[in-house]
Amino acid sequence: MTRSESAGRIFAGIVRICARRTLPILFAWLANFLTLLAAIQAFAAAGFQTLSNSVIFLDLTGIIAFDAIREWEAARRLRCGFLGMGRNGSCVHTGKVRVYLKNREKGLWVMKHIAIGILGAATLGLMASAASATTLDTVKAKGFIQCGVSTGLAGFSAPDDKGDWQGIDADFCRAVAAAVFGDGTKVKFTPLSAKERFTALQSGEVDILSRNTTWTINRDTALGLNFVGTTYYDGQGFMINAKKLPGVNSALQLSGAAVCVQSGTTTELNLADYFKANKMEYNPVVFEKLEEVNAAYDAGRCDVYTTDQSGLYGIRLTLGSPADHVVLPEIISKEPLGPAVRQGDDQWYHIVKWTYFALLDAEELGITKANVDEMKSSASPEIKRVLGQEADTKIGTDLGVSNDWVVNIVKAVGNYGEMFDRNVGSGSPLKIARGINALWTKGGLQYAPPIR
Amino acid sequence: MQEHDMSWVRTEMALAQPAPAGVVGFGAWVRKNLIASAGDTILTIVGIALVVMILPQIINWAFIDAVWTGPNRTVCATVAQGGIQPDGWSGACWAFVNAKFGQIMFGTYPVEERWRPILVGILLVVLLLPMLIPSVPRKGLNALLLIVVFPIVSFFLLVGGAFGLEHVETARWGGLLVTLSLSFVAIVVSLPLGIVLALGRRSRMPVVKMLCVIFIEAVRGIPLITVLFMASVMLPLFLPPGVTFDKYLRALIGVSLFAAAYMAEVVRGGLQAIPKGQYEGADSLGLGYWQKMYLIVMPQALKLVIPGIVNTFIGMFKDTSLVTIISMFDLLGIVKQNFSDANWATAQTARSGLIFAAFVFWLFCFGMSRYSMYTERRLDTGHKR
């Protein structure tokens, strides 16, 4: 038998089988497979944030490819019937039937491998197609912004009784949502511990990290983040229980104290540096979560609580008897707290950065939540420009948002001053003075480049 | 000889004599069980002293002096702490648990949507109870409903986003809802996965066997926290850029894989206990590998290891409490989170909350262990030592 002859026979066999049995089975099976896949995809889609690239989809393709082989075998066994079982349970025939069957087997074998190959290729293809889109596109596609916040720090980000997140950090995310969607409610919050926050941002679990995070060079470079600005200028301070420790009124008297601190923060590092620099001994009591630090301090496990000074005021409110505790005057570090985004997506970086600047510019120009609609028809060209009321303006669209983005921001959360007062300032239980967080025109540090 | 007098043989049974006064009644029981010897007496006295010291305090604290309802911390604080209780008062603050009950059950699940988890809970009870009672018929249909239909229905009910139900993201889930749903899914996933791993470990294919051994031993060798850490910190790095998992799903994967490794070892124990003759018998009948396992080996092996399986379930149920470390709010996490509520900050809050959480966990675990003992007795078809 020549090679071409045998190849021809095999081919003929394949064709016959395809026509008679395999194709209907294959089609039926394929149909099942597709329905199954669709069901799985629908199921997975609800649980996953990105449907098209979902990993379960890929994995199942592999498993189904594996299953396919068994299906083939079952179909073959069925046809074989009891016509003589071979040693290994295979069909055994003689003469021409055997050749035919042998060819058919070979055909099946080839088909099987083709099927596996196709499925494998499909799997790989899906893997390859899982390329990254821009953050703005993905955010728009899913319809909301995922915002990383703290697990609960009064004034910055803490859930209220209804489970809605309140605070300056939470409001900042609402401002970005307002800029992107024109609707400040299109934001979802993910509470993150200090330890989780950076990976959560890096991996894309959250789109913005707005979680009273200190801006440092290490985080900008080694951790792959981009800080957009400083929404709150803070510094690390100390709090003690004045009732238990009368006579202590300076951090320099704290030698030998037990100090409660949250792990994985710059606070922890500053604390070590400060005590070392002042040649004092101390006893660190380190916890993973803020609530645990609070509870331990309240229970008297440590003498001193150290964190950002704004945080201390917020925490003091949650203690058993707030009046007993005093915040010591020393500020031992610079803690510029601000939102951060991932590196490598300049457009998103700009949107978040300019949302921050827009909040400041709005305050500077006197645009408030209450008067923003009137201001639209203001005579001042600057206000008109900022609010996107200039003819043929392209400021918003160039940024990747609508032209009335600033209007949306201010309508959603007010300007920076309003946001500050409502959450940490005079309008809140924290009653923190503006201090260095005032606008540059009022002697503070908050300064924004112009929107033009 | 025939004439001999048989009258000394009684024709009717004699009535049993009552036991001697020394071995019946309360006094005898005490003598036998409490003061059998000098050492025993000392032990009893120590035991009684222990009980007398502890029990009244516990009862006093938990019931008599406890505060059951109240609007805020004042009801659970002494006058010196700014409350209404007399100084030196110490009692459980069940009012705290009462006030936070909704959160402890559902976390921050939206209040107006809470009928959904409640409905799921009712469904679970309705489906599970007949499953657990042996005399109820139609076990097959019941199992199908419980294992296949119920998860799908409850998935849509809890997550929403379809059929006009509002979407509730898993970040808002919490409390008992998270604890139960995590452990239910982990149980449903880990048992089949564990069986597959156990079969893989006993497979004749060296590659498959090696992989299964490595997986099982590696997972069993590291703490669950590390697995959860990996799920929460490293998993995002393993995926292509832009692809993310829900945190809840990540924890679910971590817990399920972890449980599967333990389950695999339990199942393997059962497989090893099946005599070789059973395998050979199945082979001689011409059954294929999966038929052999499904029809002959597994029914016997699983019956043998029911206590082990339930123990693994109990362990898993308890282990779900670790997700609080990766900032998810399960039953324990939400109770702990509420300690920092200034409205309820008293000396008794933490103790009451933790005891309540412990009680809920205990109830479920104890129930499971008792049910397993009952099943074990019921399925024990001989071979009792």
Place this chain on the structure above:
Amino acid sequence: MASQEVLREEPSRASLINDPKVRSIFYQCLVVALLVSGVWWIVHNTIVNLTNLHIASGFAFLRGRAGFDISDTAIAYTSDSTYGRAIIVGLINTLIVAFVGIITATIIGFIVGIGRLSKNWLIQKICTVYVEVFRNIPPLLVIFFWYSGVLAVLPAPRDSINLPFSSFLNQRGFYFPRAIWGDGSWLILVGLLAGIAMAWFVAHKAHQRQMATGQQFPVFWTSLALIIGLPLLAYALSGFPLTFDFPKQSTFNLTGGFVVKPEFLSLYLALSFYTAAFIAEIVRAGIRGVARGQSEATAALGLRAGQALRLVVVPQAMRIVIPPLASQYLNLTKNSSLAIAIGYPDLTATTGTVLNQTGQAVECVVIMMVIYLAISLLTSLLMNWFNAKMALVER
């Protein structure tokens, strides 16, 4: 032509596809292919992610300055030490808590386990309640409970509870005098080692003599005298070099002395009590697993109850007890990672902090997993060896 060729074949030969060997190889190749592609995919993604995010990789960071302090350090450590040393400090803390926890859990577990088999009804019930309560509560909850209990019950440093030997107990821990070893204190160690060696030798000889002649020798008291007496003698000979550093009250806390922190204390107690409940069940099952005839036989031989337990019942029970006991020890070691919840700086906690400061998640998690795996495997090996030693030697 074709049919002739076919006929020459062995009639019952099956096709290649149904040959179990071929299929097994095929399946294995498939598994390997899937695995390799999966691993490749993960590695590829990770590399892409890390380069995109400009995160450094490699283990060079271990040599960097840590910058943070650790509360419990068994070896010298300051914020100037390296990240690597911080991880080692954590590892040592894990080992310490696991070691003392295992010892305490075993002791409590044996007592409770035997208590559950006691003929005394009250003791039996108390032990049962203990086991059923602790077995059915998550260990994390037990730890929280001990921690909040310890903090709530103990007084503030100013009104510490005074204990004998200048020890103090307060919220900040348990303070007791720290021994300062002067010159020549190595002699004491040598004395101790010599005492142990001689005690072992005496025991060996006594056993031989008993086997040969049936005469007994008071091994226990001799050993005790040797082990305590020799170090004391060395202590006197070297001129009493031991002094103590007593804890003293200062502004905030007691200073000086040796302190056991409440975090350690509550973790240790919680792990011991939790694991003891499981060990008790194992011990109970082990003792009940010894056939009743065995203890009846000891009675027939005239052994006393203590002797029967020590010479007949326990050695046999141990064979049943050891394998599950080993897995409980492993569980305890692994559960010590819950320390992170109450701020005891164990391996998980310190490595976690390092992870957070450096951002090198992959390396840190790998270090953590490898160390735990190594501990687990070592413990398994040790227990397997012990098990083999205890196994019944059959003739």
